Amino acid sequence: MTDVSNKVEQALARFDRVTRALDERDGAPREAARRERQRLNGDLKRRAARIGIVLLVVSMVTILIGIVMPIGMFGFLAALTLAVGAAIALAFTPTRPAATAPSADLANGQMVQRFDSYLYRTRGVLPAPARAQIDAISAELPSLKQTLERIDTHDPKAQDARRLMSMHLPGLIDRYLNVPAGYRKEADGEGLTVDERLVDGLSAARTALCEISEDLARGDMAAFETQGRFIKSRYGAQTIDQ
Incomplete structure (x- = not known):
């Protein structure tokens, strides 16, 4: 019976992985993945720019020192080692921690982007019904931003x-993840x-986010109408003299 149960659990796990992959091919998950790739590409570009600046600075310092005094082969190797070490450090130092809620000091647009990334990175560890809600929230974020x-x-x-x-929402997700998996099916007082x-x-x-976004959009519509x-009223009744 144990072997049969294990096989059933493995089959269910494979089915869940397949359905999750199919679910992520279209709609909101695909758009969220596209936005996350754009953010990662932007991070790679900034990282490459920092590496280029470091290499340029090391090269210029080496040249200036070489003009003042000969550095020899050992000096050149030391400068090369320093440049390579700095490049490796910048290349592999993480700049964006995984699944971190946005900090309160970010600008509005940056906060929405960081929140979008947080949802995308935590989505995979949540149950299917919760992933559907995450997808619905993610779909609202571009217009909210x-x-x-x-x-x-x-x-x-x-x-x-x-x-x-x-x-509030990151706190909800983080507290959910703190609950051991074996206790997540137990009912609470309600x-x-x-x-x-x-x-x-x-x-x-x-x-709540939809209502906020709708209220702000209606405010823009009212301002446009006004x-x-x-x-x-100011110019509609006037005619232009020829």
Whole structure:
């Protein structure tokens, strides 16, 4: 019976991996993966630029020292070793910690990007119903980023979104991951399991972000309508003399 149970569990695990891979081929997961690749490519470009600057500085210092006094073969090898060591250190030093919630001091647009990356990196360790909620949240982030980038950090709506992205939702996910897997199916005082509580919290967060994004968008629409009415009332009745 033990062998049969193990085989069943292995088959279910393989099925879960296959369905997860199929799920990530289309829709919000694919878009989230594309945005994450763009962020990683940007990080690689910045890393390469820093390496180039270090190599240039070491080369210039070596040349200047060589003009003043001969450095010889050992001096050249020392400079080469220093340059290679610095390049390796910059190349392999992590600049973006994995699955880290955005810090509270980021600008609005940067916070949305970091939050998007956080969701993408934690998605794979969450149960399927929670991944569906994560995907729904991720799908809203591009438009939310576009709106938040144009408003002040201290705007009340921006503050609500920032608290949700930097504190409340990451705190929910982190606390879920702290619960041992064997206890996640146990019901709490309200009859919800840990998995169900996670999905419920993610759903509430998605609704809140959607409402914030919608309120900000409607504010922009109202401002546009007001500007259009003003232009029409100010210039619409006038004719241009030929």
